[in-house]
Amino acid sequence: MSLTADLPVGDLQFYDNYVPALAPGNWRITVGHTLAGVVTGDLGAIQNMVVSAPQFAIDTNAVLNQYPPAGSTGQYAQVLPHIVLNDALLPWERTMTGSSDNPWLALLVLGEDEIVGGTGSPTRAQAGTVASFLSADPAVLKPDITQEGDVADTDPCAFIQLSTTLFTALTPRLTELRFLAHCRQSNIADKAEQGLEANGLFSVVVGNRFPAAPAQGGPGAQKSIAHLVSLEGLEPYLVDQPDFGGFTSVALISLASWTFNTMADQLQDFRGLMENLVAQEYDGTTYTPDDLWLRLPEPSPAIDTGTPAGAEADRRLADGFVPTPYQFRTGEQTFAWYRGPCVPVLTMPLSDGTLLPTADAALIYQSAFGVFDASLATAWQTGRALALADRAFGQALYDFRQRGHQLTDSLLQRLQSDAFSADQIAGLSGNTLVQDEFLQFLTSDLPSAPGLAGAARPATGPLPAGAAPDLDQDPARDPDPARDPDPVTTVKNFLADPQAQALIADETQDALLPVATWLANLLLLYPVPFNLLVPDGRMLAPETLRFFYLDGNWLRALTDGALSIGMQSSRDSFFTEIMGDVIRQAATTAAQALRARRIGVDPPAAEAAENLVSGFLLRSAVVSGWPNLAVHGSVGGEDLRILRMDRLADDLLFCLFWGVPDCVEFAEPQEGFRFGVDDDGNVPVRQPLAGGSVPLGTQLATPLLLVPGSLRADGDNVLDVATAAQQIQGALSAARVAVDDFGPADFALQMVKSPEAIKFTSPTG
Incomplete structure (x- = not known):
């Protein structure tokens, strides 16, 4: 099977099957070698091996999606239930008699009263061991299969029993099996991270029975049970009129099962759930898009905005703040405003020179009302706590600083020495562009740089034979009143120069990479506790969709807190301060590519017009019912890059876009197409x-x-x-x-x- 390369996001490719080259079972490899003229016989070797494939159970992670969703209620009477498997080979990994492209799996849709026994389970499945399942029973037909060598008698398995009459009525015929399983390929770039294969190839097994529905106009819902069963060893009975002999029932291995309910109510189908997200924002006849921002709902009774304090509180709530208990160091109790990184308004960026060396430096006091804003202070302390908890990051940050210090010392030594030529100084870098800029810096900017005037002269190479240095003209040997002999000032002025920073950044890339990667995870909020993202549950009630921007100031305080660990001297502090922009830019670049590395797919996406990150939180049964939900954010019809998309809980989806979309589309997954x-x-x-x-x-x-x-x-x-x-x-x-x-x-x-x-x-x- 030849897969489609670079399948566009949103497209789907069907394939008949994916038959493995080697069938499972016990195999023997025999190698012989005959030597001419040797009477003792042939030389050879025999190697026994087992080709493993699921037989009595499958990994629960192999099930990617089920339709109808497990536990859901909807109008399913016109659909053929199906199951999507993360393993594209699975339906064909075992061989059925008569055809290698017939799947060994089938999806049976059953009523609760149609299954024999198993009353203790919601799906009426019975638990046992492989040995007990295969043991002979005069009344129960068991599949005629050979237990593989890697399957123990004590291995657990689940099975169901059906009457022979029902088995014949419901199971696909051997000639029909091939039509009820196929492969689908889709691009996984618009999916939440779930450990999917980068090629986006899935297998699908489709049922052949429409679920039973309640009587027309009748109340309630009709329960159905779906079982993914093995038909291996039952080939003689997959015909119109099988001969069961004296057997009255058939035992079938159940590899996966779930229940759902069919009724005329549309509230639990995809359309009903998604429309309900918006319906809650209507007040009868009007709809306000502003209600979809992540913030507290308007209090009841409404705040009196006629007073300065009331107007301020109303503005704070509209901007996404929540009041939270706050205790002074003296023990007094009051409240402070807090807002997480997910905000409903664009924020004014902190100026480039703003320093946040401590949490107290990030604490904002509103003197007009005597209230603190603890948002940035909380972010700073969170970043520091997360960094302190990760020993590997602490070591990586220490190594980066040490590499920077060593490079700074080496460059300064060469600058202030007559023993090195300009070529040797620039030879520290393998980057031609950085070399050119730094050579220009050596020959022109350095002598006039503050604190370095006269500290070094640009060397032009060894002196000609017999020539003597002009000591009177050598500023490195001739004291100059303008020269600053303070080594601390010299280092600071050197590090402050953009060309020096560029060279250091270029030469510390290897040491900076693990630091930037860790900070990229931080910028995308992977390790940040959820209660700091949504500090009040009322901001994200059940069955709601909320949009937001990411607050760059909150992220700045978060990274400053992480970079504050391991400071051993003022030199460490100054180096981190000077290289802060370089570190943050490296982290931002790493964050843009992080999802592509995690899922193995980097789809083409529109470039964001502004350096903004936006996103949404979706809390709904649609997330649990459609775990492979497809999401597209676009500007002018072009998809934006998804920086992160994760299910934070069974019913909670979190997504970040690089840019601000003018349209967000939620769709049932391409590989989860319904049949019917x-x-x-x-x-x-x-x-x-x-x-x-x-x-x-x-x-x-x-x-x-x-x-x-x-x-x-x-x-x-x-x-x-x-x-x-x-x-x-x-x-x-x-x-x-x-x-x-x-x-x-x-x-x-x-x-x-x-x-x-x-x-x-x-x-x-």
Whole structure:
């Protein structure tokens, strides 16, 4: 199988299957060597080996997505449930008799009263061991499989039991299996970090039964149970009229299971959940976009803004502050304002010369009202505490400072010595551009630099033979009243020069890299406690979406606090102060590339017009129901770079954009396409081939009425897959589109129900 390279974000590629080159099981490698004329016999060796593949259980991390979502309630009567697996090979890792491209897995959709036993589990699955499952039972049919060498008798497994009648009614036929599993490839750049494969390849197993719904107009919901089962060893029974002999039930290994409820209520489907996020911001007839900012809701009763104190409190709350208890060092109790890094307004950046050497320096006192603003002080102390807790970062920061000090001393020694030429001084750097700038600095700027005037002369190389130095003209040997002999001042003036900083930054890149990488994680708030991001739960109630900007001042205080550790002298402090901009720029650059390194994908993205970071927090059941939710933030139709997107909890999604989007779109994941029919039982007929007169996937003709004509006759809402495939091929032929080998990918394209999406646009977007 040849994967599509550089698949665009939002696109999806279907593949029939992904069959491994070597089947699982016990293998023997025999190597022989015959020597001519040797009577003792052939020389050879035998090596036994086991090719491992899941057989009785799978890793829980292999399940990426389920539809309908586990525990959800929605209008699912027209969809075919499916499960998305993070392992693209899994459905074909075991071989079924008769065909190597038939999956060994099937997804069964069952009613609670259709499963035999297992009453102690929500999914009616029974727990046991491999040995107990395989043990013979005169009434229960067990699969005819060989236990692999790496599977112990005591290994746990889960299984379900179905009556033989129900087994025949529900299970896919052996000829239908290939249509119910396929592979999908999508770009993972718009997904939360979940350890996904960088190639974005997933496998999907689709059920063949529509979930049961309540009677028309009836109350409540109908519970369904989905089981991903193994059909290995049951091939003789996957036919229309199998012979079960004296068996009355069939035992099936259950590899994954979940429950969901089907009803006529749309509140728990994707569209209903997303629309409900905005519906809460309506007050009956009007909608205020301002209500989607991350801040406390308006207090009730409203604040009296007629007084200076009331107006100030109202402004603070609107700007995202919350009042929090505050205790003076004297023990007195009062309150202070606090605001985290996620703010609803743009903030005025601190001036470049602002120094925050301590938390107290970052504490703001509002003398007009006698109240402290502890936002930046909290950020500073948080950065320091996180840095002190990470020994590796402390060591990396120490190594960087030591490297900087050593380089400074070496440069100054060469500048103040006649033993080195300009070429030898500039030879400290391998960067040609830095060399050129620094040579210019040596020949022109250095003699006139404050505190360095006369401290060194630009050397021009060794003197000609027989020539004597002109001591009277040598400022390095001739005292000059303008010369500052103070070494501290000399070092400070040297470090303050931009060319010197550029050279030091260039030569300390290796030592700066781990420091910048750690600070990049800090700038993206990975280690920052959530209660500092959202200090009051009322700011992010259940089923809410809140947007924000990142406060650069808060991040500045956070990094200053982290860089404050390990100061051993004034020289350390001055070096950190002088190199602060270099360190922060390196951290910012690392932060822009951090997500690409973590997920292995760096998609093309629009460059941010301004050095701003924005984002959102989504707290909703849509996050738990669609863990692979796709998110796009764009400006003028071009996607912005996602700096971070993580699920902080089962129902909480956190996202940061490089820039400020004018549109944010939330969509069901491409690889999580639903299968099924519309409310009338129709499926669209889509262009299945690329390069035709219309684009791939375009609807070609009148929708095909698939249901009820393609259901099995027993009334269990089971799709007759073979008949459905034939009807779809007939509809394509009628539309004058011929598909030579109609396979699982073609069937998937025709049966998908396009994912839903909802867009939030700014008032100016």
